[in-house]
Amino acid sequence: MKTEATLSTSGMLARATGRALGETLAAIDGLSAEQLHAVVHPRANTLGWIAWHVFRTADLIGGRLSGEPELWARRGYAAAWGLPSESWADGNGSGQPTEVAQALRVPSAEALAEYGRELRAELTAAVGALDEAELARPIRGFGDRELPAGDAVHAFFVLHTIRHQGELNVTRTLLDLPAPGY
Amino acid sequence: MASPAEPYTMQRYAAHFVGRVFDQLIEAVADLTGEELHALPAGAPNTIGFTAWHVFRSADNVVLFAFERERTVWMREGLHEAWGLPKVAQGTGMEPAEAAALRLPGAAALADYGRAVRDELVPRIEAMSDDYLRGISRVVPWGDVPRLEAIGQTVIVHGSQHLGEIAVVRRMLGRDAPLF
Numbered sequence: 001m002k003t004e005a006t007l008s009t010s011g012m013l014a015r016a017t018g019r020a021l022g023e024t025l026a027a028i029d030g031l032s033a034e035q036l037h038a039v040v041h042p043r044a045n046t047l048g049w050i051a052w053h054v055f056r057t058a059d060l061i062g063g064r065l066s067g068e069p070e071l072w073a074r075r076g077y078a079a080a081w082g083l084p085s086e087s088w089a090d091g092n093g094s095g096q097p098t099e100v101a102q103a104l105r106v107p108s109a110e111a112l113a114e115y116g117r118e119l120r121a122e123l124t125a126a127v128g129a130l131d132e133a134e135l136a137r138p139i140r141g142f143g144d145r146e147l148p149a150g151d152a153v154h155a156f157f158v159l160h161t162i163r164h165q166g167e168l169n170v171t172r173t174l175l176d177l178p179a180p181g182y
Numbered sequence: 183m184a185s186p187a188e189p190y191t192m193q194r195y196a197a198h199f200v201g202r203v204f205d206q207l208i209e210a211v212a213d214l215t216g217e218e219l220h221a222l223p224a225g226a227p228n229t230i231g232f233t234a235w236h237v238f239r240s241a242d243n244v245v246l247f248a249f250e251r252e253r254t255v256w257m258r259e260g261l262h263e264a265w266g267l268p269k270v271a272q273g274t275g276m277e278p279a280e281a282a283a284l285r286l287p288g289a290a291a292l293a294d295y296g297r298a299v300r301d302e303l304v305p306r307i308e309a310m311s312d313d314y315l316r317g318i319s320r321v322v323p324w325g326d327v328p329r330l331e332a333i334g335q336t337v338i339v340h341g342s343q344h345l346g347e348i349a350v351v352r353r354m355l356g357r358d359a360p361l362f
Contacts, residue, residue, distance in 0.1 A: 009190055016334070040225070043353040094361075135190040150190045154199060159342050166346020174225040 009135055013153050014128035017058075020161035021120040023180075024054050027168040028116075031109040031177075039102050040174040047171055048112065049093065049104045054164050055116045056092035061156040062123050064139045065149055071119050081107055094142065127153050192315055196333050197307040200241075203341040204300035207234050210348050210360050212293040219289050222282050223354040230351050231286045232273060233344045234296065239272035241337040242299045245306060248321045249329055255298050265291075274323070307333060 028036065028051045036048040045053075056072060063070040072078065078089035083104075087093075093101060106112045135150035147155070169179035211219065211234045219231035228236075242254040256262060262269040265287055273281060286292050315330040324335070349359035 009192060009195065012192075012334075041350075041354055043356070044350060132190055148190060150195065151198065154195065159199065159203070159338070162339055162342040163346040163349070166343040166348075167350050168346075169343070170225075170227055170347050170350040173227060 009132070009150060010128055010130040013130075013135075013150065013158070014124045017127050017153065017157040018120060018124040020158045020165070021054070021058065021116060021123070023165050024051050024161055024168065025113055025116050025120070027051065027165065027172060027179075028109045028112055033108060035175055035177070036109050036112075037105060038175055040171055043098055044171060044174075045098070045101055045167065046104065047168060047175075048106050048109075049101045050164050050168050050171070051112055051116065052104060052106060053093040053101075054161050055112075055119055057094070057160055058123060058157045059119055060092050061139075061141070061152050062119070062126065065152065066126055071115070071122060075115070075118075077115060081105075081111070123157055127157065192312070192330060193308050193310055196315075196330065196338070197304050199338050200307060200333065201300060201304045203338055203345065204238075204241075204296055204303075206345055206360050207237060207341060207348070208293045208296040208300070210234070210345065210352065211289050211296070214289040214357070216288055218355050218357070219286060219292070221351075221355055223351065226351045226354060227347055228278075228281050228351075229284070230348050230355075231289075231292060232281045232284045233348055233351075234292060235267075235284070235286060236273035237341045237344050238292075238296045238299050240274070240340060241303060243272055244319075244321055244332055244336045245303050248332070249319050255295070255302050259295075259298065261295060303337070 028047060031047060037046050039046060059070045059072050073089075078084060083089065087096065087100075088104075093104075130149065130153075135153075136148050138146040139149050139152055141147050141152055141156070172179040211230060214230060220229050222229050227233075239254075239256060242256050246252045246254045257269065261267070267284065267286075273284075276284075310329070315333075316328055318326045319329050319332060320326050321332045321336065324332070327335075345360065352359050
C-alpha cells in the first residue's frame with residue numbers, strides 16, 4: 001500500500017482477502033486429524049470446523065458475487081467428505097449447535113487446505129477485477145439483507161475470516177501449538 | 183454502510199468498518215460483570231477487559247497521537263489517572279502477569295471509553311482526504327506506513343483478531359459469543 005495505484009479499492013480488498021484466507025490456511029497447515037478435531041473446551045469449536053466455516057462463508061458470498069455455483073458445490077465436497085445432509089451441503093455452519101459443529105469430521109488438514117487454497121485463488125482474482133460500479137452493486141448477504149458488494153467482500157472475506165483467526169489462535173494455544181502474536 | 187447510489191470510497195469503507203468493529207467490541211464487554219471482565223479461564227490468552235482496553239487504547243493512540251500528535255481520548259478524559267493505569271502504554275508487549283492483573287473500573291466504564299473513541303474516530307476518518315490517507319505516519323511497531331494501512335491494520339484487523347479471542351473467552355465463561 002505504498003503507491004497511489006495500490007489504493008484502488010478492489011486491489012486493496014483483493015490483497016486483504018488473500019492475506020486473511022492465507023492466515024486461515026497457515027493455521028491448519030500440517031495438523032493431524034486429532035488436532036484438527038480436538039475439542040479444547042466444551043463450548044469451543046474445533047480448528048477443523050472454524051476453518052471449514054471460514055471457507056464456506058467466503059464461498060457462499062463468492063457465489064452470490066459471481067452468480068456462479070460455489071466451489072464447494074462444483075467440487076462435490078459435501079458428498080466426497082460424507083456430509084450429505086442439507087445443513088452441511090448448503091450451509092456454512094452459522095447457528096449450528098456446538099455439539100453438531102464439534103462433530104464435523106473433514107478428511108484431513110490437506111484436504112481442507114486444498115479447498116481453501118483454490119477458493120482463495122478464485123476469490124482474490126474475482127475481487128481484484130471488480131470496478132467501482134460493481135463494488136457498489138447490492139448483493140444478498142445472509143438472511144434477507146442486501147449490502148454493497150464491496151462491503152460484503154470486506155465483511156465476509158476479510159473481517160469474518162480475521163475474527164475467526166483470533167479464535168483459531170486461541171484454540172491453537174490451548175492445544176500447545178504456536179500461534180502468531182499481534 | 184454505503185448505499186448503492188453512493189460512491190464506494192475508501193473513507194466510507196474505513197469509517198464503516200472501524201465503527202462496526204468498535205460496536206461489536208463494545209457489545210462484547212458491556213454485559214459482563216466485573217468478575218467476568220477480569221476472569222482468566224485456564225488456557226485463555228488474556229482477560230476480556232485487558233483485550234478490549236488494549237484495542238481501544240491502540241486505536242486511540244494511532245489515529246489521534248500518531249497521526250496528529252493530538253492528546254488521546256484516554257489522556258483528555260484523564261482516564262489514566264482515574265483508573266490508575268498507564269498514561270502512554272496500551273498493552274502491547276505487556277508481561278502476561280501484568281496484563282492479567284490489570285483492573286478496570288467496570289464493564290460500563292470500559293464500554294463508555296470504547297464509545298468515546300469510536301465517536302472520535304469515525305467522523306475523523308470520514309473527513310480524511312485521499313491525500314491524507316496516502317500520507318505517511320510513524321506507527322510503532324510497524325514504522326512509517328500510509329495512514330490508510332495504519333487504520334486497516336491497527337484498528338480494523340487488530341480489533342477483529344482480538345474480537346475473535348474475546349469470543350472464545352466469553353464461551354469459556356458460559357456467555358454467548360458475538361456473531362461474526
